[in-house]
Amino acid sequence: MTRHSFIAQNPAVLWFLLILAVFTIVVTLLSEAYGVAFISTSFVKTLGKTLCLCLVALAMDLIWGYAGILSLGHMAFFAIGGYMVGMWLMYARTEEIVVAALAQGGLPATPEEVRQGIATQIFGVVGASDFPPVWALAHSFWAQMALVVAVPGVLALVFGWLAFRSRVTGVYLSILTQAMTLALALYLFQNDSGLRGNNGLSGLQNLPGLGDVSQDALSVWFFWASAVALGLAYVLLTWVVSGKFGSVIRAIRDDEQRVRFLGYSVEGYKLFVFTLTAVIAAIAGALYYPQAGIINPAELAPIASIYLAVWVAIGGRGRLYGAVIGAAFVSLLSSWFTGGRAPSIPLGFYTINWVDWWLVLLGLSFVAVTLFAPKGIGGLFDLWQGLRSPDRKGAALGPDDSSLQEKEAVK
Amino acid sequence: MTALLEVSGVSVTFDGFRAINNLSFSIGPTELRAIIGPNGAGKTTFMDIVTGKTRPNMGTVIFGEKSISLLSMNEAEIARAGVGRKFQRPTVFEDQTVAENLTMALKAARAPWRVLFWKEGPADRERVQDLAREVGLADQLPRKSGELSHGQKQWLEIGMLLAQEPRLLLVDEPAAGMTLAEREHTTALLVEMARTRAVVVVEHDMEFVRRLNCKVTVLHEGSVLAEGSLDHVTRNQQVIEVYLGRG
Numbered sequence: 001m002t003r004h005s006f007i008a009q010n011p012a013v014l015w016f017l018l019i020l021a022v023f024t025i026v027v028t029l030l031s032e033a034y035g036v037a038f039i040s041t042s043f044v045k046t047l048g049k050t051l052c053l054c055l056v057a058l059a060m061d062l063i064w065g066y067a068g069i070l071s072l073g074h075m076a077f078f079a080i081g082g083y084m085v086g087m088w089l090m091y092a093r094t095e096e097i098v099v100a101a102l103a104q105g106g107l108p109a110t111p112e113e114v115r116q117g118i119a120t121q122i123f124g125v126v127g128a129s130d131f132p133p134v135w136a137l138a139h140s141f142w143a144q145m146a147l148v149v150a151v152p153g154v155l156a157l158v159f160g161w162l163a164f165r166s167r168v169t170g171v172y173l174s175i176l177t178q179a180m181t182l183a184l185a186l187y188l189f190q191n192d193s194g195l196r197g198n199n200g201l202s203g204l205q206n207l208p209g210l211g212d213v214s215q216d217a218l219s220v221w222f223f224w225a226s227a228v229a230l231g232l233a234y235v236l237l238t239w240v241v242s243g244k245f246g247s248v249i250r251a252i253r254d255d256e257q258r259v260r261f262l263g264y265s266v267e268g269y270k271l272f273v274f275t276l277t278a279v280i281a282a283i284a285g286a287l288y289y290p291q292a293g294i295i296n297p298a299e300l301a302p303i304a305s306i307y308l309a310v311w312v313a314i315g316g317r318g319r320l321y322g323a324v325i326g327a328a329f330v331s332l333l334s335s336w337f338t339g340g341r342a343p344s345i346p347l348g349f350y351t352i353n354w355v356d357w358w359l360v361l362l363g364l365s366f367v368a369v370t371l372f373a374p375k376g377i378g379g380l381f382d383l384w385q386g387l388r389s390p391d392r393k394g395a396a397l398g399p400d401d402s403s404l405q406e407k408e409a410v411k
Numbered sequence: 412m413t414a415l416l417e418v419s420g421v422s423v424t425f426d427g428f429r430a431i432n433n434l435s436f437s438i439g440p441t442e443l444r445a446i447i448g449p450n451g452a453g454k455t456t457f458m459d460i461v462t463g464k465t466r467p468n469m470g471t472v473i474f475g476e477k478s479i480s481l482l483s484m485n486e487a488e489i490a491r492a493g494v495g496r497k498f499q500r501p502t503v504f505e506d507q508t509v510a511e512n513l514t515m516a517l518k519a520a521r522a523p524w525r526v527l528f529w530k531e532g533p534a535d536r537e538r539v540q541d542l543a544r545e546v547g548l549a550d551q552l553p554r555k556s557g558e559l560s561h562g563q564k565q566w567l568e569i570g571m572l573l574a575q576e577p578r579l580l581l582v583d584e585p586a587a588g589m590t591l592a593e594r595e596h597t598t599a600l601l602v603e604m605a606r607t608r609a610v611v612v613v614e615h616d617m618e619f620v621r622r623l624n625c626k627v628t629v630l631h632e633g634s635v636l637a638e639g640s641l642d643h644v645t646r647n648q649q650v651i652e653v654y655l656g657r658g
Contacts, residue, residue, distance in 0.1 A: 243526075243527070244526050247515050254505070258504075260487045261486060262516055263487050263490035265485075265487045265488075266487065272523040
């Protein structure tokens with residue numbers, strides 16, 4: 001066996017980055033701000049948000065497709081990342097408005113007046129006028145950015161430690177993660193949780209200090225940032241899964257008891273992967289919600305995390321590009337169907353309205369993929385490359401082709 | 412010669428059923444030992460206790476010169492302390508190549524952070540090739556281990572155990588489902604391994620045990636019935652009654 005460079009071992013990385021770069025350039029050239037205005041600003045935002053969903057799908061693929069832990073709570077980390085960035089955005093933006101308003105009064109406003117003004121502005125909707133303790137760092141950009149990573153990271157660490165230490169696995173762990181995201185959502189729905197209850201945080205699309213920059217330009221900037229984050233995460237996760245660490249987590253997926261007898265602390269690995277993916281999900285959320293403009297506790301609904309699993313399953317779990325394809329394909333299709341743009345099908349006695357029937361279609365395709373194409377859309381690449389699973393008596397051949405030197409399967 | 416593993420007075424009960432009853436057992440640092448006994452004698456439970464899968468209700472399990480107690484450690488810690496285990500059914504990671512299986516088992520740091528930054532050096536690659544050669548899989552390294560034959564999987568698992576460099580090896584029915592030629596190869600491997608470490612072989616097949624030519628421990632209803640050479644134990648009247656007489 002000869003040594004190969006990282007790229008030679010993982011050709012999918014090069015292709016992925018190339019396609020992502022071309023896509024980014026094309027969207028930029030067609031945008032309203034920097035191109036021929038062929039695609040609207042709101043669609044640029046949709047594409048940017050889709051890239052963030054691809055990023056969180058990458059995280060889901062690492063924990064589910066590679067480590068075999070079906071977490072149905074990762075959208076909670078995504079939303080927490082959004083809340084953390086939203087707190088700063090809302091604080092700083094309101095501060096600008098309050099300072100401007102107070103300046104018209106003649107006398108310069110004291111810091112206390114400014115702070116009180118901001119609090120009244122933000123918390124008026126929930127009948128409060130003071131900052132709750134969780135907003136203590138909201139005035140500082142860097143502190144709040146650190147919290148984007150720290151809060152979901154610590155939550156995942158504590159939750160994961162409790163769950164994995166007790167050797168909760170399989171469907172029980174999935175249920176536990178569902179309970180976690182539901183509990184968080186219910187907590188945030190309360191007005192006294194300090195995050196504006198069911199109103200959530202809004203106006204996040206306006207960046208403080210950039211009042212004169214149009215949304216046309218901002219949407220492209222966020223699109224770029226999302227593309228860069230997705231590219232970096234793809235390279236990072238490819239590196240994580242292609243070495244011995246990847247070997248160990250795939251082994252844990254297939255037979256964790258055997259891995260224990262090899263001397264690896266299975267719980268430690270699960271906790272590591274759980275926390276790492278929670279942090280990636282939070283970063284994705286922090287990029288997503290400024291593009292969405294609003295975040296509220298409904299974003300933490302258990303169904304959101306189930307969608308995430310559906311994207312990864314349809315795209316093809318156990319291969320990173322599969323997760324990206326699944327998230328992009330299904331979420332874009334979903335916004336097409338639910339956006340009322342898909343033509344209804346009149347059957348005479350009944351009209352199929354896709355806004356209502358899309359979920360049924362999605363559910364059926366999920367079942368179909370699980371039953372008939374367990375490799376998902378990513379499996380098409382195997383067909384295209386003429387790669388077939390050798391006929392073996394054991395378990396199905398793992399789909400992680402980009403990181404392996406598979407000589408036998410290429411016929 | 413002081414014992415490498417010292418099991419004394421161990422009992423374990425599953426829902427009122429005494430699987431192991433006041434069992435005592437010890438093995439030296441370079442010894443080959445066969446454990447035989449009828450079904451339900453507690454052979455597998457004994458292995459589960461030593462490897463940390465099952466916690467006994469009573470008794471002590473002491474390992475190594477420093478006399479560490481294995482009872483307070485989990486499976487992974489026991490494995491790192493130097494106890495390797497081979498299952499009856501070959502359990503290799505079928506989705507991964509022979510080389511990857513062996514690399515994973517190589518003696519090296521096991522913490523997630525260290526493994527993440529681990530890079531295969533020339534010495535590691537050489538070691539993997541040596542191990543593969545030792546178990547007769549040198550030309551199978553890039554193959555998925557799921558494609559190997561049953562016997563080859565058994566050897567791969569033995570190779571993985573060797574890669575762990577354990578001081579005590581527990582082997583559950585290594586000859587099950589093997590052809591005659593494969594059995595001979597396996598016998599040679601086990602005898603060779605016992606030159607530098609302790610090897611405990613659990614086996615049903617008397618012919619295979621005879622070929623190992625080592626001290627034999629007979630288990631019955633969770634405790635030791637007899638111990639000694641195969642000829643010695645097969646002459647024991649009790650052994651004949653509970654085990655050999657029925658077969």
